[in-house]
Amino acid sequence: xxxxxxxxxxxxxxxxxxxxxxxxxxxxxxxxxxxxxxxxxxxxxxxxxxxxxxxxxxxxxxxxxxxxxxxxxxxxxxxxxxxxxxxxxxxxxxxxxxxxxxxxxxxxxxxxxxxxxxxxxxxxxxxxxxxxxxxxxxxxxxxxxxxxxxxxxxxxxxxxxxxxxxxxxxxxxxxxxxxxxxxxxxxxxxxxxxxxxxxxxxxxxxxxxxxxxxxxxxxxxxxxxxxxxxxxxxxxxxxxxxxxxxxxxxxxx
Amino acid sequence: xxxxxxxxxxxxxxxxxxxxxxxxxxxxxxxxxxxxxxxxxxxxxxxxxxxxxxxxxxxxxxxxxxxxxxxxxxxxxxxxxxxxxxxxxxxxxxxxxxxxxxxxxxxxxxxxxxxxxxxxxxxxxxxxxxxxxxxxxxxxxxxxxxxxxxxxxxxxxxxxxxxxxxxxxxxxxxxxxxxxxxxxxxxxxxxxxxxxxxxxxxxxxxxxxxxxxxxxxxxxxxxxxxxxxxxxxxxxxxxxxxxxxxxxxxxxxxxxxxxxxxxxxxxxxxxxxxxxxxxxxxxxxxxxxxxxxxxxxxxxxxxxxxxxxxxxxxxxxxxxxx
Ligand SMILES: Cc1cc2nc3c(=O)[nH]c(=O)nc-3n(C[C@H](O)[C@H](O)[C@H](O)COP(=O)(O)OP(=O)(O)OC[C@H]3O[C@@H](n4cnc5c(N)ncnc54)[C@H](O)[C@@H]3O)c2cc1C
Ligand SMILES: Nc1ncnc2c1ncn2[C@@H]1O[C@H](COP(=O)(O)O)[C@@H](O)[C@H]1O
Numbered sequence: 001x002x003x004x005x006x007x008x009x010x011x012x013x014x015x016x017x018x019x020x021x022x023x024x025x026x027x028x029x030x031x032x033x034x035x036x037x038x039x040x041x042x043x044x045x046x047x048x049x050x051x052x053x054x055x056x057x058x059x060x061x062x063x064x065x066x067x068x069x070x071x072x073x074x075x076x077x078x079x080x081x082x083x084x085x086x087x088x089x090x091x092x093x094x095x096x097x098x099x100x101x102x103x104x105x106x107x108x109x110x111x112x113x114x115x116x117x118x119x120x121x122x123x124x125x126x127x128x129x130x131x132x133x134x135x136x137x138x139x140x141x142x143x144x145x146x147x148x149x150x151x152x153x154x155x156x157x158x159x160x161x162x163x164x165x166x167x168x169x170x171x172x173x174x175x176x177x178x179x180x181x182x183x184x185x186x187x188x189x190x191x192x193x194x195x196x197x198x199x200x201x202x203x204x205x206x207x208x209x210x211x212x213x214x215x216x217x218x219x220x221x222x223x224x225x226x227x228x229x230x231x232x233x234x235x236x237x238x239x240x241x242x243x244x245x246x247x248x249x250x251x252x253x
Numbered sequence: 254x255x256x257x258x259x260x261x262x263x264x265x266x267x268x269x270x271x272x273x274x275x276x277x278x279x280x281x282x283x284x285x286x287x288x289x290x291x292x293x294x295x296x297x298x299x300x301x302x303x304x305x306x307x308x309x310x311x312x313x314x315x316x317x318x319x320x321x322x323x324x325x326x327x328x329x330x331x332x333x334x335x336x337x338x339x340x341x342x343x344x345x346x347x348x349x350x351x352x353x354x355x356x357x358x359x360x361x362x363x364x365x366x367x368x369x370x371x372x373x374x375x376x377x378x379x380x381x382x383x384x385x386x387x388x389x390x391x392x393x394x395x396x397x398x399x400x401x402x403x404x405x406x407x408x409x410x411x412x413x414x415x416x417x418x419x420x421x422x423x424x425x426x427x428x429x430x431x432x433x434x435x436x437x438x439x440x441x442x443x444x445x446x447x448x449x450x451x452x453x454x455x456x457x458x459x460x461x462x463x464x465x466x467x468x469x470x471x472x473x474x475x476x477x478x479x480x481x482x483x484x485x486x487x488x489x490x491x492x493x494x495x496x497x498x499x500x501x502x503x504x505x506x507x508x509x510x511x512x513x514x515x516x517x518x519x520x521x522x523x524x525x526x527x528x529x530x531x532x533x534x535x536x537x538x539x540x541x542x543x544x545x546x547x548x549x550x551x552x553x554x555x556x557x558x559x560x561x562x563x564x565x566x567x568x569x570x571x572x573x574x575x
Contacts, residue, residue: 013524017390024391091395093359093366116505121386121528124368127324128356136325136436139353140506156499157322158349159262163439175506176489211365215381215394221531225552228543236555237565240537241573243553248535250456250514251573 001054001146001168003044004103005078006113006125008034009062009069013118023217033069036114038076038181039174043144044112045077046179052146054109055079059102061095063087067197074192075184081197082106084205091212092120096128098205103133109168110151115140115175126173137171138164142178255281255288256340257308258331260348261300268413268453269346269406274307275414276373276406277344283375289338290420293330295320298422305420312425321438322350328357330427335362337425340401342380347405355405365397367404380404388505389528409452409511451501454484457512459503459530461488463519463540463559467496473563474518480570486510488526504529519559522547539563 011017011029018025044056058073058081060066070081082102090098103111111133113126123139130137142161143154151166156175184192202208227243229236245251257277259270274290281288290304290311301313314330331354335343343358345351347369359366367373370382371392381396382404451457458478460470470485478485487497489504503510505525515533519540520526527550530536538551539562548554555562 011387013388017387023393024387091366092368093356096356096360118388118505119386121384121389122368123352124356124359124366126356127353128360128366131328131357131360134432137353138436139324140349156349157441158260160441160443160500162441165437165439167435177493177506209398211359211398212367213396213398215396217386217391217393219390220392221390222534224536224550226549226554227552228548228554228556230556233555233557233561233565234569236557237562237569240553240555240566241569244514244535244537245573248514248552250535251570 001052001110002106002108003047003054003056004059004106004108004111005037005040005044005056005073006099006111006129007037007041007058007060007066007069007073008114008117008119009060009066010034010118017219019219023214024219031065031068033072034114034118036116036118036174039176039178040112040114040172041073041076041078042179042181043172043174045182047144047146057082057106057108059099060084061086061090061098070197071192072184074195074197075189076182077188080195082200083197084200084202086202088202088208088210089214090208090210092122092124093128093211094208096125096132098202098208099129100132101205102200103129110146111169111171113171113173115173123173126171130171133169133171135169135171136166137173138166139173140175141172142175144172144178254286254338254340255284255342255344256331256335256338257288257290257344258346258351259290259292259300259304260346260350261292261294261297264299266300266303267346269348269408270304271307271413272408272411273344273346273406274304275411278308278414280342280373280375284341286341289340291331291334293319293327301422305418305422306416307414307418307420309418309420311420311422313422314425314427316427316429318429318434323436323438324353324357325433325436326429327354328361329429329433331358332361333427334425335401342401343403345403345405347407351405355403359403362401362403365399365402367395367397367402369405369407371407371410373404373406388524389509389531407509409509451484451486451503451508452510454510455512456481456483456514456516457486457510457530457533458483458516458518459486459488459520460491460497460518461520462490462494464491464496469519469559470496473559477516477563477567477570480567484510484512488520517547517551518563520547521545522550
């Protein structure tokens with residue numbers, strides 16, 4: 001069985017974002033492999049450790065800096081990687097076509113991708129890749145089991161969780177709760193340096209036209225009052241009720 | 254035309270479906286086209302009639318194959334009806350279902366996707382939308398390159414429409430192929446939710462690991478929420494520990510809420526949690542650690558033990574009311 005884990009590299013969740021001239025200024029920000037994608041890498045490794053033999057390939061589409069995230073996946077235990085390197089800002093729908101063409105060329109049976117990307121807050125990539133491949137998908141997946149040619153999963157739906165059975169090949173979008181991703185060990189970090197990281201371009205995948213265009217971005221968080229109320233518990237609680245009623249006006253008088 | 258895919262549950266339209274009807278009606282007026290509602294399911298004639306009170310035309314695919322929500326059947330039904338109309342915009346709710354189906358419809362139609370949008374306007378010969386990014390810390394504007402476009406609309410953004418129509422309901426048939434039916438839905442587990450629907454509550458009382466256990470919710474959160482008529486929310490840490498059902502989780506991988514008042518009790522304020530509640534109008538934090546990041550995201554904070562502060566707060570509110 002060949003498994004592909006799609007990766008993105010995103011700002012660290014704790015990174016301080018600033019407004020820039022054209023959109024968010026990411027200068028000086030630390031980038032990491034998207035935590036959501038790590039669950040997919042981990043799950044692929046666990047499937048193999050559980051007896052599913054075959055290759056695990058990391059696949060990423062993005063600028064040069066993505067290499068670091070790819071190395072993280074290689075150090076976790078992925079066998080080799082493909083990096084479609086581009087500085088173009090492609091939306092998930094046009095990305096899906098490029099990624100699907102690479103996955104198709106690889107002849108993969110199972111694809112993992114994070115359930116929601118921490119940069120665009122998008123959950124479109126998994127379903128879009130599945131559609132571009134003509135495969136079924138499971139979203140927000142918390143349990144994965146391979147039984148012959150069938151994938152048995154548990155996922156979160158709108159009104160609770162449900163079990164699904166999908167024929168392989170299939171796409172699985174991952175989330176917290178699926179597993180606890182491992183940390184790369186030092187020997188594996190060294191080994192990862194010698195693993196294959198193949199570069200490819202949008203042209204190799206037949207080119208890509210963006211479907212949407214970003215017009216602008218701004219950091220827009222609500223101003224908060226940041227008032228700390230002190231005094232003994234009873235006084236502080238009373239003061240809070242008074243402020244909520246008279247100042248913030250969110251309690252009926 | 255505009256195709257509005259309305260979700261329903263237990264024989265009734267979901268609130269987000271009505272919001273979608275409102276968003277669709279507004280856009281249809283601007284584009285000077287007709288809004289057409291779509292109901293997919295099995296035994297859903299009543300939902301279709303309900304939707305016809307909000308939209309001039311409703312199409313309904315009533316088919317046992319649609320008894321379970323499956324991305325494959327929904328994608329085929331929506332795409333075929335969108336082509337048949339033809340639709341210039343396909344509207345879905347940015348629910349888990351809509352977020353799962355929308356990208357597939359976009360790929361199959363070769364159309365742009367505007368995902369999880371909070372506002373939408375006509376921009377020349379296409380649409381521009383506002384949406385959130387970077388764990389909801391950034392607001393961005395995105396333009397669809399062309400129409401038709403697929404748009405998923407964030408729940409709780411649009412007002413509810415007036416039931417001012419007496420629309421027509423037309424049955425539509427879709428012949429599903431083997432490929433549409435390849436996924437089987439097995440056991441479903443619905444969580445026992447709180448008494449007030451979280452996304453619809455104007456006050457939310459949220460608890461974190463600082464409550465110490467399920468009992469902390471029972472003795473501190475539930476009485477306070479009951480008094481305020483509030484919805485109950487929890488952090489991922491709490492849900493993972495099994496203290497509260499998953500349906501109450503707020504944050505990156507849970508629900509997004511934006512009530513008038515959000516009370517965070519024993520919640521540290523991790524970015525992933527904040528992204529699900531940082532659009533709330535007023536935020537209150539009670540935490541024993543004065544350095545907890547939740548205080549930076551709060552309007553009012555009390556540094557102290559929830560076991561001491563929350564009963565006093567509940568008492569003060571009860572007196573204030575009496
Ligand atoms: C990919 C990903 C997605 C995630 N998605 C979500 C999500 O959707 N929602 C979510 O909530 N989290 C999410 N998380 C987890 C998030 O990072 C935090 O771990 C989580 O929100 C912490 O929950 P908590 O505040 O309950 O617990 P903690 O961080 O442990 O905080 C407990 C707080 O309670 C305070 N406290 C302790 N005892 C008391 C007391 N007696 N009185 C008063 N205060 C007390 C402590 O000072 C502390 O601040 C996600 C993480 C990842 C990696
Ligand atoms: N037809 C529409 N579809 C989606 N969003 C809209 C539509 N019309 C207006 N909006 C947005 O809804 C918000 C309120 O609009 P209005 O009620 O027209 O003032 C604004 O942010 C608009 O951009």
